[in-house]
Amino acid sequence: MSRHAKNSSSSGRLFTRRRLIKSAGAAAAAASVGAVALSRAQAAQEAVPADAIIIGAGYAGATVARELAERGLKPVVLEARDRVGGRVWTNTWAGEEIEIGGSWLGPQQELAHAELSRYNIGTFQDVAAERVVMPGNNGLVTVSPADAAATVDPLWESFYEGSAQYFERPHEPLYRSDLLADVDPLSLQDRLDQLSLSPTELEILNGETSIYSGGPSTIGSLTGMAQWIQLAGGTYQDYLTTMSLRPEGGMIAILNAMLDEAQANVRLNTAVTGITEQNGKVTVTCSGGGQFTAPVVVVAVPVNTWKSITFNPGLPTAHARASSEGIGVPHATKVWLQIKGNVPATQGMAREGTPLPMLIPQQQTAEGRLMIGFAGPSLNVNDASAVQDAVRTYLPNATLVRYRAMEWAKQQYTKGGWGLRRPNQLLSLFPAIEEPHGRIVFAGADIARGWHGAFIEGAIESGLRAAGQAAELA
Numbered sequence: 270m271s272r273h274a275k276n277s278s279s280s281g282r283l284f285t286r287r288r289l290i291k292s293a294g295a296a297a298a299a300a301s302v303g304a305v306a307l308s309r310a311q312a313a314q315e316a317v318p319a320d321a322i323i324i325g326a327g328y329a330g331a332t333v334a335r336e337l338a339e340r341g342l343k344p345v346v347l348e349a350r351d352r353v354g355g356r357v358w359t360n361t362w363a364g365e366e367i368e369i370g371g372s373w374l375g376p377q378q379e380l381a382h383a384e385l386s387r388y389n390i391g392t393f394q395d396v397a398a399e400r401v402v403m404p405g406n407n408g409l410v411t412v413s414p415a416d417a418a419a420t421v422d423p424l425w426e427s428f429y430e431g432s433a434q435y436f437e438r439p440h441e442p443l444y445r446s447d448l449l450a451d452v453d454p455l456s457l458q459d460r461l462d463q464l465s466l467s468p469t470e471l472e473i474l475n476g477e478t479s480i481y482s483g484g485p486s487t488i489g490s491l492t493g494m495a496q497w498i499q500l501a502g503g504t505y506q507d508y509l510t511t512m513s514l515r516p517e518g519g520m521i522a523i524l525n526a527m528l529d530e531a532q533a534n535v536r537l538n539t540a541v542t543g544i545t546e547q548n549g550k551v552t553v554t555c556s557g558g559g560q561f562t563a564p565v566v567v568v569a570v571p572v573n574t575w576k577s578i579t580f581n582p583g584l585p586t587a588h589a590r591a592s593s594e595g596i597g598v599p600h601a602t603k604v605w606l607q608i609k610g611n612v613p614a615t616q617g618m619a620r621e622g623t624p625l626p627m628l629i630p631q632q633q634t635a636e637g638r639l640m641i642g643f644a645g646p647s648l649n650v651n652d653a654s655a656v657q658d659a660v661r662t663y664l665p666n667a668t669l670v671r672y673r674a675m676e677w678a679k680q681q682y683t684k685g686g687w688g689l690r691r692p693n694q695l696l697s698l699f700p701a702i703e704e705p706h707g708r709i710v711f712a713g714a715d716i717a718r719g720w721h722g723a724f725i726e727g728a729i730e731s732g733l734r735a736a737g738q739a740a741e742l743a
């Protein structure tokens with residue numbers, strides 16, 4: 270990863286030959302009028318030029334960097350964190366490679382697969398569940414995956430009924446906007462309320478709708494999740510395949526390959542605080558006072574963090590609305606668990622409000638079974654005994670060897686988890702949210718037209734769109 274990082278103090282690396290000549294001329298002119306040497310603080314304020322500035326080195330920003338480099342442009346990428354990847358973070362824990370953020374790809378995600386082919390990166394199938402613990406009429410019951418599917422699939426089918434019509438072309442979500450007016454205002458909870466579900470059936474569905482919503486099921490929109498289902502192929506089983514494949518080398522592998530190909534100039538630890546467009550150029554100010562200028566800027570940071578950047582001129586209506594409402598969900602806590610001994614590959618699902626509504630089996634190691642839990646707001650992940658108790662709701666005799674929790678929504682440079690559009694956002698934000706604001710272009714999975722929010726596929730899609738717009742403005 271550090272291969273891509275350039276020392277943030279060595280700004281000379283940024284200069285193209287043309288710009289070096291220009292700035293050398295400017296320096297000579299300053300000397301000729303008797304200018305004294307700039308103080309360190311003044312030097313930091315000097316705007317360093319680039320062909321384009323990309324803010325954020327997640328999948329969207331990396332896609333833009335690769336695409337602009339392919340067009341012969343030399344962008345600079347400003348990344349607030351000390352690593353690239355953003356909501357993708359491949360790491361090592363318990364001696365194993367783990368994903369702290371995004372983990373899986375689906376076979377139908379064509380853009381990600383085109384990148385895998387481009388960089389000759391293979392995939393492998395993730396661990397399949399051997400059994401499922403899920404809501405029954407008298408508490409949780411343990412069943413085979415086939416029996417679970419026989420119960421769960423028809424419920425989701427009724428939940429998503431009609432979505433094949435209102436998302437007739439799921440990659441063009443507004444294609445049947447005439448049908449969307451009635452459904453886009455609905456939250457996931459509204460949809461659950463429309464169905465005549467028994468208490469057990471409700472518990473089977475609302476654990477998942479609450480996890481995707483990042484809190485109560487009132488947060489996420491029906492059209493957000495329904496679009497994912499239609500993009501996946503139309504059934505819940507199709508959707509489950511989006512959590513089946515893992516890239517060799519981790520989820521970060523494609524992104525690193527993109528930045529390598531772009532020979533990207535990535536400045537780590539460089540948080541942007543302000544963006545000002547004036548006289549046909551854009552100036553970006555960073556938290557340390559450093560400035561960069563370019564004919565175009567691509568904002569590829571999570572929508573929930575837009576409010577920590579001062580835009581001048583201010584954001585247009587759709588962007589301001591997205592920023593104030595948020596798209597990244599307000600609670601997204603992924604917990605890696607290692608459970609002692611030989612433990613069957615157990616999938617767990619439980620009702621909204623429980624500490625750990627979703628449990629996904631991972632590999633068996635010598636010390637125990639790894640599992641991923643998606644926690645609800647009621648789990649205090651700083652309390653090891655609470656985490657163990659939460660696991661015991663599924664596996665009563667489980668002993669937790671260790672765990673590692675990541676609370677994505679609390680991170681300064683995310684301020685939310687994966688994205689899921691809120692009710693009404695599809696019709697109120699699109700297509701305006703995809704448009705540049707003068708010389709400022711926007712990218713990111715949160716605002717993808719297709720696989721929005723919870724998929725790197727959407728980040729790549731929006732990066733491709735933004736790169737085309739930025740190239741025209743550069």
Ligand SMILES: Cc1cc2nc3c(=O)[nH]c(=O)nc-3n(C[C@H](O)[C@H](O)[C@H](O)COP(=O)(O)OP(=O)(O)OC[C@H]3O[C@@H](n4cnc5c(N)ncnc54)[C@H](O)[C@@H]3O)c2cc1C
Pocket residue numbers: 324325326327328329330347348349350353354355356357369370371372373374539540541542569570571574577578601602603677682683686687688712713714715722723724725726728
């Ligand atoms: C827990 C979790 C599980 C997920 N599971 C999956 C999955 O299984 N499969 C899948 O495909 N997707 C998954 N996702 C979603 C996927 O990770 C994201 O959709 C995708 O990575 C977002 O990419 P992005 O480039 O739009 O944004 P980000 O990855 O968030 O990148 C934005 C970058 O901008 C930087 N930044 C923020 N503010 C500033 C600033 N002011 N100045 C400079 N830089 C800044 C950030 O540090 C970050 O690096 C998951 C996400 C989470 C959180």
